Amino acid sequence: MKPLLEVRNLQTHFFTHSGVAKAVDDVTFEIGEGEMVGIVGESGSGKSVTARSILRIIPNPPGKIVGGSITFDGTALLDLSEKEMQEVRGNKISMIFQEPMTALNPVYTVGYQLREAIQKHQDKSKAEALELAAEMLRLVGIASPEQRLNDYPFQMSGGLRQRVVIAMALACRPKLILADEPTTALDVTIQAQILKLIRELSDELGTAMLLITHDLGVSAETVDRVLVMYAGQVVEEAKTDDLFENPLHPYTEGLLGSIPALSDEVTKDTGKLTEITGVVPDLTALPNSCYFYERCPKRHDGCVGAVPALKTLKNGRKVRCTLHDE
Amino acid sequence: MLGYIINRIIYLIPTLFIMSLVVFSFIALIPGDPVDAILGLNASEEARAAVRAELGLDRNILVQYLSWAGGIVTGDFGTSLTSGEPVMKLILEKLPATLLLAFASILISVFIAVLAGTIAAVNKGNWLDIGVLVAALAGISIPVFWIAILSVLLFSVHLQILPSIGYVSLLEDPILALRHLALPSICMGAALAGGIARMTRSEMIEQLSKDYVITARAKGLSPNEVTYRHALRNSLITVVTFTGLELGTILSGAIIVETIFAWPGLGRMAIDAIFTRDYPTVQGVVLFMAFFFVFVNLLVDISYTFLNPQIRLGGKK
């Protein structure tokens, strides 16, 4: 089955005074219809830039997609004009962002902003659009939706605002949603509600999702397949359970070891947390070796001299590491 | 919202009171005796005493203030020493011309400046941006009279398309009135426009970096829809505040511009009154302009309730 989204060798660079930062450097992955895929990584990994590249909302200057291809539902997105791209955004592919407190325009009502999203892409009158807007609010679990349409964002809590953002993203029934840290700024109990909502809606509407987060637990409980990104590259890809139970890349191992889990035997009384020493490499001066080399506890001489490629293993998993060259 | 407006109006009262005190003190502290101005230096003591009594200058300064303030409250701004007419009558005669000029200047400068500032912000860093910044700086730095002289040289003398002096009422001949209005209003508005353009630009740059802007882009809105419908609307709050504060520059420019272009407004009246030591008129005009300025700021404050829903609805529910 042809995948819904195909990203091949994507490269997005930022041209700054201090050099060219290769924020996304050779990223390849696919998302099938209705599938939920996660990208995990820390700051500087390029996960957000990847998502924004798909929608082509990278600020230019200083950013630019310099290579690769993005195919969505058979269309090459990088070949579309700006006007054609506007018809994709919010309509066929939607995006929700991290900060619900600032994601909505403070001077327009919730109803206005929902209506705007609807009327931009669908031929509906103001009344019809408002009706659909109320429908969407109901869908995301907001009580008294008709009244809520007249509220301003500042009158709503963070959790409520995020629901509005989700409603806005789903209003035109997109086939794919890009969710960039959608619950990071929310309280843990609200996060649980929102993640449940996202999962249910995705199932109900058949929407595919790319969930970007730095929280491995969130990824583990929500998506079917995970990509791990480091310094602009995908370093590992596997089905969720496989990845977290049996990580292959030393970076993934390091990440998992750094997190204290609730049921762990490990507390401060029993042992130290696994540290990944050092810091992320400078994206303007990436080495000609594995980017994780300096910090890798399992490094060896074969890791320098060339940047290792992302290889697909016999079991279908992917990893970018000389230790797993078959 | 009504509460906010009433609150603002109540604050007006102490402001106006203090303003009247300041205006009165300034005029009273100006060196030179008004009696000398009227009678000349060689007048006899009796004549001087008589005039002094007539003008009420022999009373205690506090009593003078109270009597003057009492008049103000009833609309009696005193009597002109040169023409003998009530100052208020003179003000009302000259007011329309100044209002027309002020209104035209503000309208033109705000419209052009906000547009220019927005275009500069969207094009940050390139020639369009630099061009706007240079023009804005020029407007702010070049003195009004020099802009006036240059524009008269260019448009009236050289190109001969606009008249250089004089005033025609809108009611008489609209087209001719507008032609006479063109140069003075541009000169008067140049400094204001420069300031507003820079303010709009910096505010827009900030708004364009905010999260809701990227949400709007991700919704599929066109760059223009995002810039004007979303970002600009949020910038207006700061821009309107700034404009309100800077309206003072319009009023100060009025005096010079009206004199240069022979515009029969309050500014010119004030200048003439100063030269003829017509203190009551000067006092009256200055106070009137001050009140006008305060009133305009009240309007600006009230406009916030329309621009900023948080003020209208009184904060979080």
Next chain:
Amino acid sequence: MTNESPLLRVENMNKVFPIGGGFMKKPLELHASRNISFTLNKGETLGLVGESGSGKSTIGRCILRLHEPTNGKVYYEDTDVTALAPRDMKAMRSKMQIIFQDPYGSLTPRMKIGQILDEPLRIHTNLSKAERREKVLETLGHVGMRTMHADRFPHEFSGGQRQRIAIARALIMQPNLIVADEAVSALDVSIQAQIINLMVEAQREQDLAYLFISHDLSVVRYMVDRVAVLYLGSIVELADRDSLYNNPAHPYTQALLTAVPSVKKADRQKKVYLLGEIPSPLNPPAGCPFRPRCERALAACSVEMPELRDIGGGHMAACHAV
């Protein structure tokens, strides 16, 4: 646990913030912390856990009198901190320190690192310039930084490094108590582990007590000896680490623990989804603040605020249904 008297004792502390108000308009009252009582022993870590509006940050700041408590008492080693005059409070500050959440905002951008660390020594001790410099470099080394870093400015460092500097600043006066207010929350996971290890090591070496404020239950579990759970300004549960995590008593704590997303399948429990939103602290519900969202609410819950009481073995909970 030690049988000395506790290092820190907080008794019935309240903090109310006035909100809004103006000419002829009475301000609203935001009751950020209600009736807070707990103790902290030397060398121990007490976790303060909660979501938005829980008041956990407020408690940390009130203890240090960065905010003035509205009423109640805070005792440091039997001295009533809340009643101290400014001059005496100043001396107390060398014993109680704080580390903030935002590594980018907590260091003065115009001062070099060496100067930032030198300042507390200059204010509180009589050491000579050379002696202070030696101490500064020693402390920097302690937190994993190098000597040459002392002459650089904060903006030249990453978030993790800045947090190390903030810790150095807290440690340099050799305090007995450090309030860590979401000290690792703004850091990447891999950096977070480094900083946590550093803090634990410092605790061991200097017999430090930590008041560890965080919303991250997993990190808290790793770091603490005892933990207090806060909801809308009140302590709803207070217990030893294992007691709380293995046998949470209060319905809020139970829901909170199930809500934490987990990498390990074995950790995942059936999630308890709370109804509705966290209420605004400006308008708390009558009786128990958790009642509107609680599935076990009884009649008494809408009338009377439950007391924090011992439900067995030192495990405290504030709930009518327990």
